[in-house]
Amino acid sequence: MKRLFLVASLLTLAMAASAQQALGPGTGIVSPEINPDNTVTFRYHNPKAKVVQVTGDFLPSRPIEVDINGQKMVYNAPGVADLQEGPGGVWTYTSAPLTGELYSYSFLVDGHREMDPSNVHQNRDVATWTNIFTLSARPGDAGWYYEVHNVPHGSVSHVWYDSPTLNSQRRMTVYTPAGYESGSQHYPVLYLLHGSGGDEDAWADLGRTAQIMDNLIAEGKAKPMIVVMPNGVWFNQAAPGAAVNNFQPTMANSRSQSTKEIEDSFPDVMSFVEKHYRVAKGYSNTAVAGLSMGGRQSCMLSLHYPDTFGYVGLFSGVGAIEGNEEGFAKVFAYEPKLYWIACGKADGVMVNARRLKEWLDFQGFKAEMYESEGGHIWRNWRVYLTMFAQRLFKQQPKAPKPVRMSSANNGDVDF
Amino acid sequence: MKRLFLVASLLTLAMAASAQQALGPGTGIVSPEINPDNTVTFRYHNPKAKVVQVTGDFLPSRPIEVDINGQKMVYNAPGVADLQEGPGGVWTYTSAPLTGELYSYSFLVDGHREMDPSNVHQNRDVATWTNIFTLSARPGDAGWYYEVHNVPHGSVSHVWYDSPTLNSQRRMTVYTPAGYESGSQHYPVLYLLHGSGGDEDAWADLGRTAQIMDNLIAEGKAKPMIVVMPNGVWFNQAAPGAAVNNFQPTMANSRSQSTKEIEDSFPDVMSFVEKHYRVAKGYSNTAVAGLSMGGRQSCMLSLHYPDTFGYVGLFSGVGAIEGNEEGFAKVFAYEPKLYWIACGKADGVMVNARRLKEWLDFQGFKAEMYESEGGHIWRNWRVYLTMFAQRLFKQQPKAPKPVRMSSANNGDVDF
Numbered sequence: 057m058k059r060l061f062l063v064a065s066l067l068t069l070a071m072a073a074s075a076q077q078a079l080g081p082g083t084g085i086v087s088p089e090i091n092p093d094n095t096v097t098f099r100y101h102n103p104k105a106k107v108v109q110v111t112g113d114f115l116p117s118r119p120i121e122v123d124i125n126g127q128k129m130v131y132n133a134p135g136v137a138d139l140q141e142g143p144g145g146v147w148t149y150t151s152a153p154l155t156g157e158l159y160s161y162s163f164l165v166d167g168h169r170e171m172d173p174s175n176v177h178q179n180r181d182v183a184t185w186t187n188i189f190t191l192s193a194r195p196g197d198a199g200w201y202y203e204v205h206n207v208p209h210g211s212v213s214h215v216w217y218d219s220p221t222l223n224s225q226r227r228m229t230v231y232t233p234a235g236y237e238s239g240s241q242h243y244p245v246l247y248l249l250h251g252s253g254g255d256e257d258a259w260a261d262l263g264r265t266a267q268i269m270d271n272l273i274a275e276g277k278a279k280p281m282i283v284v285m286p287n288g289v290w291f292n293q294a295a296p297g298a299a300v301n302n303f304q305p306t307m308a309n310s311r312s313q314s315t316k317e318i319e320d321s322f323p324d325v326m327s328f329v330e331k332h333y334r335v336a337k338g339y340s341n342t343a344v345a346g347l348s349m350g351g352r353q354s355c356m357l358s359l360h361y362p363d364t365f366g367y368v369g370l371f372s373g374v375g376a377i378e379g380n381e382e383g384f385a386k387v388f389a390y391e392p393k394l395y396w397i398a399c400g401k402a403d404g405v406m407v408n409a410r411r412l413k414e415w416l417d418f419q420g421f422k423a424e425m426y427e428s429e430g431g432h433i434w435r436n437w438r439v440y441l442t443m444f445a446q447r448l449f450k451q452q453p454k455a456p457k458p459v460r461m462s463s464a465n466n467g468d469v470d471f
Numbered sequence: 472m473k474r475l476f477l478v479a480s481l482l483t484l485a486m487a488a489s490a491q492q493a494l495g496p497g498t499g500i501v502s503p504e505i506n507p508d509n510t511v512t513f514r515y516h517n518p519k520a521k522v523v524q525v526t527g528d529f530l531p532s533r534p535i536e537v538d539i540n541g542q543k544m545v546y547n548a549p550g551v552a553d554l555q556e557g558p559g560g561v562w563t564y565t566s567a568p569l570t571g572e573l574y575s576y577s578f579l580v581d582g583h584r585e586m587d588p589s590n591v592h593q594n595r596d597v598a599t600w601t602n603i604f605t606l607s608a609r610p611g612d613a614g615w616y617y618e619v620h621n622v623p624h625g626s627v628s629h630v631w632y633d634s635p636t637l638n639s640q641r642r643m644t645v646y647t648p649a650g651y652e653s654g655s656q657h658y659p660v661l662y663l664l665h666g667s668g669g670d671e672d673a674w675a676d677l678g679r680t681a682q683i684m685d686n687l688i689a690e691g692k693a694k695p696m697i698v699v700m701p702n703g704v705w706f707n708q709a710a711p712g713a714a715v716n717n718f719q720p721t722m723a724n725s726r727s728q729s730t731k732e733i734e735d736s737f738p739d740v741m742s743f744v745e746k747h748y749r750v751a752k753g754y755s756n757t758a759v760a761g762l763s764m765g766g767r768q769s770c771m772l773s774l775h776y777p778d779t780f781g782y783v784g785l786f787s788g789v790g791a792i793e794g795n796e797e798g799f800a801k802v803f804a805y806e807p808k809l810y811w812i813a814c815g816k817a818d819g820v821m822v823n824a825r826r827l828k829e830w831l832d833f834q835g836f837k838a839e840m841y842e843s844e845g846g847h848i849w850r851n852w853r854v855y856l857t858m859f860a861q862r863l864f865k866q867q868p869k870a871p872k873p874v875r876m877s878s879a880n881n882g883d884v885d886f
Contacts (some may be wrong), residue, residue, distance in 0.1 A: 102583060168517060171586055176598050176711050183591050204715050209640060213628035215652065225624060237630065237747040296591050300619050332652040 085146065087174040088161075094153040094193050098161070099174065103145025105165050111136045112161025113435065114154050132402065132431070136164065156192040156199030157435065158264065179262050181434070182253035198435075200271070201442055202264040207274035208234030212266050214256070214298070217328035221321035226287055227294035228325065229256045231266050232333070233273055233280035242336040244449040245282045245329060247365075248441070249346025249353050251373075255295035256287040259441075262434050268442050279449045281343075282333055286325050288350055290317035315353045319360050326364075338366075340393060343448050345369025347437045348405070358392075359383040367394045367448050371440045372405050372432050374412045388421040394447050395423040398440040402431035500561065502589040503576075503604050509568040511606065513576070514589065518560025520580050526551045527576025528850070529569050547817065547846070551579065571607040571614030572850065573679065594677050596849070597668035613850075615686070616857055617679040622689035623649030627681050629671070629713070632743035636736035641702055642709035643740065644671045646681050647748070648688055648695035657751040659864040660697045660744060662780075663856070664761025664768050666788075670710035671702040674856075677849050683857050694864045697748055701740050703765055705732035730768045734775050741779075753781075755808060758863050760784025762852045763820070773807075774798040782809045782863050786855045787820050787847050789827045803836040809862050810838040813855040817846035 087099040098110050115135025122129050139147035160179065163170045171178065172187045179188050192200040210233045216225050233243065248265065250258040259265045265283055272278035293299040330337060344365045346354040351373025358368045359380055368387075374397065377384075388395075395416075399409040406427075413425040426443065430436050502514040513525050530550025537544050554562035575594065578585045586593070587602045594603050607615035625648045631640050648658065663680065665673040674680045680698055687693035708714040745752060759780045761769040766788025773783045774795055783802075789812065792799075803810075810831075814824040821842075828840040841858065845851050 104581065104583065165583075166519065168519065168580075169588070171600070173584070173599075176595060176600070178593075178600065180591060184588075185586070185591070185593065204709075204713060206640075206715050209631040209642075211628055211630040213626055215626040216624040216649070225621075227624075234631070294619075298619060300621050 085174045087172055088189050090189070090191055091150070094155075094191060095150050096154060096159075096189070096191065097148060097150045098139065098163075098172070100139060100147045100163055100165075100172065101145055102147065102165060105141075105145075105147070107164075107166055108139040108141070108147040109136050109164040110139060110149055110161055111164055112159055114151055114157075114159040114161065139163075154191050154193070156190075156194065156197030158188055158190045158199060158202045158438065160186040160188045162186055180257075181262055198439060198442070201268050202438065204267055205271060205274070207270055209270050210234050210266055210273075211236065212260055215332075217324065219321050219324040221324050222290060222317060224293055227256050227298055228284060228286040228328075229260050230285070230329075230333070231260070231269055231283040233269065233282070235280070236282075236334070240334070241280075242334045243280055243282045244336045244341035244343070245284055245333075246343040246345065246367075246445070246448060247325070247357075248283050248285050249288045249344070249350030250285070251346075251348035251350055252289070254350075255289070255292065256285050257295045259283075259285045263438055263441060265441065268438065269445065272442065272445055278445045281445075281449060282329070282335065284325065284329050288315075288318055288346070288353060290314065290321070315349065315356060318353055319356050322357055322361070339363060339390065340366045341449060343367035343369070345371060345396075345441075345444055346373065347371040347440075348373045348432065351405075358387050358395075362386040363390055366390075366392055368392055368396065369394075369440070369444045370397045370409070370412075371437050371444075372399050372403055372409075374405070374409050377412060377415050384416065384419070384421060388416075388419075391422075394452055395421070396426065396444055396447065397423060398426040398428065398436075398443070400428050400430040400432065400436050402429070403436075405432065500589045502587055505604070505606055506565070509570075509606060509608050510565050511569060511574075511604070512563060512565045513554065513578075513587070515554060515562045515578055515580075515587065516560055517562065517580060520556075520560075520562070522579075522581055523554040523556070523562040524551050524579040525554060525564055525576055526579055527574055529566055529572075529574040529576065554578075569606050569608070571605075571609065571612030573603055573605045573614060573617045573853065575601040575603045577601055595672075596677055613854060613857070616683050617853065619682055620686060620689070622685055624685050625649050625681055625688075626651065627675055630747075632739065634736050634739040636739050637705060637732060639708055642671050642713055643699060643701040643743075644675050645700070645744075645748070646675070646684055646698040648684065648697070650695070651697075651749070655749070656695075657749045658695055658697045659751045659756035659758070660699055660748075661758040661760065661782075661860070661863060662740070662772075663698050663700050664703045664759070664765030665700070666761075666763035666765055667704070669765075670704070670707065671700050672710045674698075674700045678853055678856060680856065683853065684860065687857065687860055693860045696860075696864060697744070697750065699740065699744050703730075703733055703761070703768060705729065705736070730764065730771060733768055734771050737772055737776070754778060754805065755781045756864060758782035758784070760786060760811075760856075760859055761788065762786040762855075763788045763847065766820075773802050773810075777801040778805055781805075781807055783807055783811065784809075784855070784859045785812045785824070785827075786852050786859075787814050787818055787824075789820070789824050792827060792830050799831065799834070799836060803831075803834075806837075809867055810836070811841065811859055811862065812838060813841040813843065813851075813858070815843050815845040815847065815851050817844070818851075820847065 085099045085101055089097040100108055111134050113134050115137055117132040118135055119130050120133050122131060137149050139149040141147050163172060175187045177188050178185050190199050190203050192203055210231050213230045214227060215230055216227050219226050248259050273280050287294055329335060342365050344354045344357050351370040352375050354368055355370050355375030358365050397409050397413055399406045413423060416423045428436050500514045500516055504512040515523055526549050528549050530552055532547040533550055534545045535548050537546055552564050554564040556562050578587060590602045592603050593600050605614050605618050607618055625646050628645045629642060630645055631642050634641050663674050688695050702709055744750060757780050759769045759772050766785040767790050769783055770785050770790030773780050812824050812828055814821045828838060831838045843851050
């Protein structure tokens with residue numbers, strides 16, 4: 057007993073003496089706490105702070121009117137709420153009841169941004185880490201699809217492939233559905249591309265791809281499929297920490313928004329996947345979709361390889377019409393099963409997205425458009441994936457209803 | 472041009488207005504910066520701060536003498552250094568030249584712990600996130616093995632298996648060596664177990680297992696092998712964020728240090744692996760090793776299944792002698808190729824580790840002991856893995872020299 061006490065004392069001492077050791081259950085504070093009524097309580101310990109606030113997309117957004125070169129514009133910034141100081145320097149704030157979503161937030165301590173040290177759940181978006189939590193108010197809401205449920209789980213693998221075209225080893229993330237390892241079935245493939253600031257981890261981490269696919273497949277709402285998420289920045293091999301000398305996040309390295317190299321080298325991705333996975337090949341078993349830059353790439357890939365992708369999803373990113381008129385004619389000559397454009401009404405890309413849709417309509421090319429609320433944000437891209445995945449590798453019924461989204465606003469732009 | 476400018480302005484505005492959006496290359500500050508002379512410069516922007524310090528294991532440790540129940544003990548806490556404020560509220564500190572290692576650190580801002588917002592590289596240890604960086608002063612030092620080099624890369628997969636014994640789906644991380652996907656070879660397997668606060672992500676993230684194995688295999692110093700890292704806490708399915716309702720880190724959930732359930736259910740792990748991977752089976756192709764609680768589990772697994780593991784590694788954790796005397800006799804009757812005990816001289820486990828080694832010696836059972844500097848810390852466990860992996864699935868030569876470790880001290884205890 058004495059020895060046990062001594063060890064416990066030493067651990068406590070070590071925690072006090074060392075700011076960086078991970079000896080116990082963190083701060084001893086629960087934050088965030090999801091309450092039974094779907095309010096959420098945030099707690100933060102800091103007796104020296106004068107003002108502690110929380111900002112995040114669970115709060116109503118604050119419209120800010122700005123004047124740029126004489127143009128008045130409204131930008132929706134995330135809301136800010138004050139925590140109240142209680143006994144022992146523990147600050148608290150409890151939100152209004154929230155709808156099911158994946159929310160992100162951080163603290164502002166005397167105006168200075170800080171992570172929540174009690175919350176181990178974080179996402180990295182390009183160069184910025186943010187605390188997250190998921191909340192599901194009822195089965196079938198957006199948050200429910202992003203959570204882990206007691207359903208069969210697919211695998212998520214980080215694999216390397218050779219790209220002779222780019223003369224480098226490159227990394228991709230591959231989701232294989234539950235049962236893949238033990239079965240002999242061949243599966244259709246969705247190639248899922250990230251945005252200009254992202255990397256091959258983005259869709260799996262920020263996009264919750266594995267959870268969305270696990271849940272949709274378990275419900276019978278999506279066909280079991282392989283989802284391939286390659287790194288889509290041609291001069292980067294891999295995500296930060298996984299590449300040679302890659303200590304900087306992708307966007308910090310960016311010298312080019314060029315996507316031609318990725319389009320030219322895409323057969324390297326597909327031939328690796330088709331060689332090493334049990335893939336159901338061919339037009340009606342192959343889909344490509346992406347967000348922002350990845351949407352543009354998906355559009356350009358459909359133009360480069362018009363006989364390859366039977367399903368195309370452009371999420372908040374489209375290719376140019378000009379110069380591609382004949383290309384689009386070839387794309388639609390193959391009669392794609394689904395050519396799906398999705399964009400937020402507050403997204404700067406919307407002008408071009410609508411313009412493409414109208415031009416395709418005018419040409420008599422069969423595309424679909426889904427206009428959501430909100431802007432250029434991950435909240436939308438998760439929903440677009442949830443909707444798009446249900447349409448893949450099937451006879452096309454009427455479009456399913458969108459999943460219920462929160463009315464809270466994540467601001468206008470993620471990247 | 473005007474439109475471009477407007478977009479750029481909006482992005483700047485958005486970054487200013489929203490603390491949580493990830494629109495650009497982070498803070499615009501480089502921190503940490505590894506200088507050509509292997510000094511490291513830390514930078515932090517905060518015009519309001521009065522004192523900014525950095526604490527981490529790259530600094531000489533501070534011995535702190537403590538008196539517990541009349542016993543005087545010395546605890547080595549990480550050092551602390553002051554940053555100097557420069558123009559624009561940017562604080563800087565440059566370290567002494569460092570030896571190759573993976574270092575962790577955080578800032579203390581007016582005494583309050585903060586992450587480095589300029590460094591995207593973080594590790595989660597149980598419930599605590601810490602910034603990290605790697606530095607390699609010369610090829611072959613410890614830091615070099617933890618970095619990504621231009622060598623063939625293995626895959627890291629997060630897969631789920633059924634455990635009928637524990638009546639649950641459980642998650643494991645599996646490293647397969649470069650060439651696995653395209654070849655037909657069968658590979659030996661190392662089962663690698665984490666500590667009581669860890670989960671199936673710990674060895675891959677904190678332990679840099681994939682980088683260590685990639686580099687050792689590429690140099691011809693280790694045989695290509697599969698490394699299986701299961702979740703070793705019987706009542707947890709998976710790491711935080713990957714399990715149903717698992718919003719708490721492992722140690723926060725811990726109500727039991729029992730490992731019997733894991734030992735009893737280990738055949739579920741092995742039968743999944745042997746069924747779904749190209750495994751070279753049998754005693755001389757199967758190894759088990761673990762750290763802390765995982766070392767104890769490895770010891771107990773060797774006792775439970777004496778004909779199964781030809782190679783056993785106990786890193787900073789051992790099983791009891793008492794009650795297992797006959798068990799050990801059975802273990803060594805099979806003449807294990809390598810029974811390797813490693814422990815730090817400042818580790819509280821050392822007493823029991825030495826006691827086991829002496830008892831085994833006295834019985835005439837052939838085990839090896841490696842005593843390193845330092846305590847119960849990840850820095851040691853990465854080195855132990857680097858050493859142990861080189862010994863596996865080979866005729867046993869003389870023990871290779873330990874990799875060069877930094878003289879800086881990480882404190883005494885990780886967990």
